Amino acid sequence: MPKQLIIDGKAFEAEDGITVLQACEQAGVEIPRFCYHERLTIAGNCRMCLVEVQGMPKPVASCAMGVSDLPPNRDGTPKQIMTRTPMVKKAREGVMEFLLVNHPLDCPICDQGGECDLQDQAMAYGSGGSRYDENKRAVEEKYLGPLIKTAMTRCIQCTRCVRFMTEIAGVEELGAIGRGEDMEITTYLERGMISEMSANVVDLCPVGALTHRPWAFSARPWEMRKTESIDVMDGVGSSIRIDARGSEVMRILPRNNDLVNEEWISDKTRHVADGLRTQRLDQPYVRRNGRLEPASWDEALAAAGMRLKDTPSQRIGTIVGDLAGAEEMFALADLMGRLGSRNIDCRQDGAKLDPALGRASYVFNATIEGIEKADAILLVGTNPRLEAAVLNSRIRKRWRQGGLKVGLIGAPVDLTYACEHLGAGPQTLVEVAEGRHPFAKVLAEAKHPLVIVGQAAARRADGAAVLATVAKIALAASQGKDMGATAFNVLHTVGGRVAGLDLGIVPGEGGMDTGGMVAAAGAGKLGVLFLLGADEIDMTKLGSAFVIYLGSHGDAGAHRADVILPGAAYTEKSATYVNTEGRVQMTHKAAFPPGAAKEDWTIVRALSEQAGNKLPYDNVTVLRKAMYEKAPRLAWMAGAGAENVSGVEKAAARGGQMANDAFGAVITDFYLTNPIARASAVMAELSAIKRNAAARPAAAE
């Protein structure tokens, strides 16, 4: 039952179950706070949110007071909540004074300066000066891992970081030891934290106690140009904000997006920023006499274009990489189509996903937000914690609410929530599909069952058969539940894949797929291999094929290449990406590509002239128009879900024999999954730490 309140003199109808703070917030009244955070449990320990409630003798912590707990007035009139009375002002000034008693006055050398909650609120709600002239408390520094720089003397003990690690990240490493003034945030014996989400605690920290170590002392928030964009490090497509100064991306922060990442991002998304500065391809190269030599754009394009023109179309192959945007994929596919080549594939890992079956057969139909409705989840050949850390925390969020059963078929992994390991491979999958396994009953009885299939299952040689079995399980589980296609969910691990499938970048009739092209190149049957940022294939097996590499980083592909065309990274172009849900999103240009590098689609366009088949788009608007004609779904920005179930049905109808070997792991090293991450020193350090940490207990045993 909604509750009538009078907030600062204005009548307000508060829905049941919210807190006084939320009611004030909804009524447009700002309440200062430090410990309260809408996505964490309520602690009520900072006392900054005190308000006056009619009939209560003392100020009330509004974050911890539910509106339904307010006793009614005796005469039945609505309760008055006052936030601008002298009592509240005095209470806020008092709390602020206490918080500042032990907070150092080191704002000029603090990295949080300029975006510090304590600074802002001290200005807004504090008293003018200080009455305190005793010694301040000093706290020893703590080691919280390589990403988090600590200045624990600044800590105001809000415990947001402790709650985040325990509740959202699901890694109980951080705690508050001691009591009272001596309370300190630390890990057990200062061993640091290992989590894919750990750097989010820095965003949560309302003061400068936790700051980002990799960016320490490099920039002030007001110096940076902020660009809202999209992350492509994994299939989630988290909303990010890119902060750049001059031509350099200084840092990447999460943006609030309830549909996708709430307000978390993984450590890889955030700290890959230094990888955007190193190992960059900043000018074209052409291989002469076995050595890659710097060349001009004209030379490089001529060399590549001549090869494309002179090679018979069936001897041209194209492999599209994991980070490519839809624009360049479309332009390149268009060019190859015009040249008559059918050997093209966007599935670098050989996943047996076929866009011809329909969109529902290759996206995460339930949507990430839809996970919160699920009451049974079957994971097949996937480790969401590494493959999509933010999505994993959404499953954990649902699990914490209770009533969620999770089963896993594949390699056993720690997922931060209780998960029943059903089996390792297709045998168990068949048991579930045929209803012989107890988990089949769980799925059948669930109101909203989800089956999430990972690339470890899809990329196998028998991937089509595995996907068909999974689709059958999903269809059986959703029978009579009015779920559409939402029971069948494909979890992608890379940012560019779904857009590639949407554009139909798979081998044409008689064309070769990734494996086929690599084999053909090795056997000398492929003259030219075009790699659009494709680095995950085995470059040693490409034989004598002439390799054209278009990409942003000097990784495996560039080392093997005969012509290198330097492109832009995702922070340097406005490109369309589709996340694993099928949500179409666009990145925005936060900085210019380094040196002579250009936006990828313009390179393809320039190359098309040299290859003798000029693409008919002069600007990105015309290109997008053509792209939307080919794949109309790409024009539907930001929406996801509601795919036609026929895609799943068609996927289920695909037959084939499944091998018996267990599902493997797609990601063995979370921090080094793509060329940008591999160029990042921070990611390399994290990877080494994680490897050593994994080796340690084994050595102890």
Add this chain to the structure above:
Amino acid sequence: MSNRRFHPEQPANFAFNAENEAWARATIAKYPPGRQASAVIPLLMRAQEQCNGWLPEPACKLVAHMLGMAEIRVYEVATFYTQFQLSPVGSKAHVQVCGTTPCMLRGAEAIRDVCKRRIHDEPFHLSADGAFSWEEVECAGTCANAPMVQIAKDTYEDLTPELMDRLLDGFAKGQPPKPGSQTGRTASAPAGGTTTLKEAALYDGSTVGGWRVKFDERIAKADAAAAAAAAASAEKK
């Protein structure tokens, strides 16, 4: 209060002895499934008792594993409650001197000075022979017999510096005095003997039913007065 941390020197490992192990299992079983973590304080206390009065780090780790808790959560508990001693304490006695107002008013500071002189200048430090250590604590609840100290589970009350010296001597010799008041009084009976309810008759049984005498007397007096009044009025007539 100071920062509470694990002692830098720790034993390599810790295990409950058979008796404590059985006790710990029984204690854990008292709580409903999924709520085993509630047993953390009793288990830590038992571990502390087994380790001569202090709590080593391997014991915390063991308790965490026994209860399925994260180690940091047990560490939080162990550092929060000052009853857990995180560094070694005296082998013969760890003296907890109450310094709260009633004891302070009755001379707790002099008791503390004895500890400083005889044990160590600083709290939580072992005496030279390792037999004693001391700390100042908040109210231990025998305010009527202030000042007091607590050693292990016993309290020693009504202390003076001399009595405190004698107390420590007793512990040093392995013959601790009887717990309770050190001046010989029972519980918190008045110091220096009773001041009220002293008549011997109160205790020899002669007063049993004494209340009735008063009533009988009053009734007799009233009856006599009534009879006298009746006689007087009869005479008038």
